[in-house]
Amino acid sequence: MRTSFRAGAAVVLAAAAMLTAGCSGGAPASSPTASAAANPDQKVELTYWAWAPNLDKVVNIWNKKNPNIHVTVNKQDGGDPAVTKLLTAVKAGSGAPDLIQAEYQKIPTLVAADALADLSKTPANETKSHFPEGVWNSVTLGSDALYSVPQDTGPMVFYYRADVFEKLGLAVPKTWDEYAAAAKAVHAADPKAYLGTFSSNDAGWFTGMAQQAGASWWGIDGDAWSVKVNEEPTQKVAGYWGGLVQDGVIDNKPMYTPEWNTALNTGKQVGWLSAAWGPGVLAGNAGATAGKWKAAPMPQWDAANPATGNWGGSSTAVTAQSKNLDAAAKFATWLNTDAEAVKALVTETGIYPADSAGAESALTEAPKFFSNQPDFYKVVGDAAQNVGSFTYGPNVNVAFNAYNDQFAKAAQSKQKSAFLDAVSNMQQVTVDDLKKTGFTVK
C-alpha cells in the first residue's frame, strides 16, 4: 500500500512537472518595451507563430539583413491549434505573439475576438497591387481595415491521369458537363475506377468549388451579417455532385484515407480536383504514378467566363497584443512581397505565393512530380488570376463542421435530394449559431 502510494505520488508529481513545463514552453518570450518602435536604432524582438515547414530559414534571411528587428519563429502544430492558442492568449490578456500565420477562413473569427491589429495605417496597406483582388478581399473583409498580409493561396486546378485519358481516348473536360461525361466513361471502362470522389471530410474543397460557381457564403450588410450558403451557386454545385454520386459514376468516400491513397496509387482514382499545392500531396501519397499526371484548368460552368476557386492558403497577421506594430507590419510586408523572400518561401516551404509577380518570377520550373508538364506553373498561374471573391464570416468553424456532418449523411445516402438538403441544413446551422451568440443577422 505504501509503495503504491509513493509510486502514485511520483506519477502525479511527474505529470504536474510536465504540465507546468508544457505551459512555460508554450509562452513566448516577452515582447520588449513599447518605446522600441519610436526609436529606430533600438533592437526589437518579434515572435512569430507559424506552422509552414522551414519558415525559420526564410526568416533567417530577414534577421541577417535587419539586425534591429529580430524575428523568432515559434513552430505551431497547424492552423486550428494555433488559433485556439491565440484566442486563449487574447482572453488571458497576455501571451500572444507579435505575428501569426492565419488561414484566410480564420480571419473573421480572429477579428471578431479582437485578436488582430489593423494594418491599414502601416506600409502593409501599400501592398494591395501585389495580390489578386479576391485574395485582398479576404484580408480586408471588404472593409477599409487591413487585418493580415496574404502569404499563399491554393488556386484550384484539375489533376488527371494523362495516360488513362489517352488510353480511353478522352479529351480533357473543359466544362462540368464534359467532366460528367468523362466520369461516366472512366467508370464504364473499369467499374472499380472513378474520375474523382465527393469528400464529406474536406469543407475547404467544397468551398473552393462553390466559390468557382460564384458563391460567397457570408456578407456584411450595414451592421448585419448575411449567410448565403443556401443559394443558387452552392445548390448548383451540390446538386451536380449529388447527381454524379447518385448515378454511381463518382465515388462517395472521403479523401485522405488509406483507401484513397491506395486508389490514387493503383490508378483507381483517375483525377483529383485540387489546389496548387497538390503536387506535394500526390508525390507523397501516389509516388508510383509520378510523370503520369497532368494539370488542367478546372472544368467550367461557363466556358466563356473562366473562374476558379481557392482551397487553402494563409496570411501573416499582427496580433492586437503586439507592442511593435510598425516593425511587425514591416516584416510581414517583406516576407510576402519582397522578391527574394517570396523566392525563398517557394523553395524552402513549398507554398504557392499569393504575390502575383513573385509567383511568376519564382515559379519557373515545374515540380518534380510534374516534370512531364513544363508549363505546369503557367496553368496554375492563369488559374490564380481567376479566383473570385469570397467573404468568410465569424463562424466558419461552425459552417465547416456542419458541412462534415451534413454531407457525410448525404454522401452515404447517394441521393441527389440529400445533397440539396445538406446545403439547406448547413445554412440553418450557420444562421442559428450566429443568432444564438447575438450577432445581428439579416
Place this chain on the structure above:
Amino acid sequence: MAMTVTRPGPAAKTAPAGEPRRARNFRSRVLVPYSMLAPGIVLFLVFMAAPIVYTLVLSFQKKKVSGLGLGKGSQSQVFAGLDNYISSLTDPEFTASVLRVLLYGVILIPLMLGFALLFALLLDSRRTRAGNFSRTAIFLPYAVPAVISSLLWGFLYLPGVSPFHFLARQMGLELPSLLDPNLVTFAICNIALWGGVGFNMIVMYTSLKAVPSEIYEAAKLDGCSEIQTALRIKIPIIAPSLVMTALFSMIATLQVFAEPTTLRPLANSLSTSWSPLMLVYRDAFTRNDVFSAAATSIVIAAATFLISFLFLRIVQKRAFGQEN
C-alpha cells in the same frame, strides 16, 4: 488508505518535559498529519477541484455579441443562468448520441465481461497449457493506445485496403463494409473489446488466484467437476471483482471518444457528435463554444455518477453480502 493519521506512539511520550501538553497535542494531532497530507490536498485542489469548479462557473456563462461582432468591445461574457443546460438537454443531437452510446454499451459490456470471465476461468483451470503466454497475449492489446488500435483496425475495416476483404474477393465473396452506418457500432465495439478484454481478465484472474486452494481440494473430494467448480465456487467468490469490472466498463462506455474520433475521417457513417464526449469536444474546440461544452460535461458527469451509484446500490448487497 495509504495515509492514515499517525497515532501518538512512544516517541510522543518521551518529548521534552518543558513543552506544554497542548502544543505537543497540536503538533501530533494537527501539524504532522496535515503536513503529510498537504501534497495530496494541494494536488487534488489544483488538478481536480479547481477545474471542476471552473467548469461549473463556465457552464453558467455565455458569449454575447452585439451587431457585427467585429472590433473592440463588441463581444462580452455574460451570465447565462440555466440556458446552456436547457439547450444541451433539449438538443436532439445530444439525445441521439446518448442513445447510440447506450446501444454500444448494451452490445459491448456483456461481450467484454463474458470473454474476460471465460479467459480468466480457462487460465485458472488446472489443465491450462501455455498459461503465461496466453495471459500476456490476451492482455497485450490493453497496452496499445486506443488511437493506435483504432488506426490499425481502420486499415483492416476499409474494403479498399483490408486483407480480409482481399481474401474474400479471391474466394469470390464480397464482405459488407464494417464502416457502413448499420455496422459501424459493431466496428467500434470490436476495437473496444480487443483492447479491453485483457484488462478485465487480469482483474478477474487475480482475484481467482487469491482463492485459497483448500476450497478447490474440498470440492474435488466431493466430486465436483471443473465446470461445476467454476460455476458454483469461482464465480460466486469473485463476484466483487465482476461488479468492479462492470462498473469500470460502464464508465468507459459512457466516455467512448478515441475510437469513433479516429475512425470518423475514414468513412461517412460517423458524425462529429457520435458520442456525448465527441459532442463536447466539437462544441469546445471546433465551435469555440466552451460554455455549452462545460454544461454538457457537467450533465455527463452527473449522469455517470448517478448510474454508477444506482448500479452499486442494486448489486452491492448481493456481491458483498457475505463479506459483512
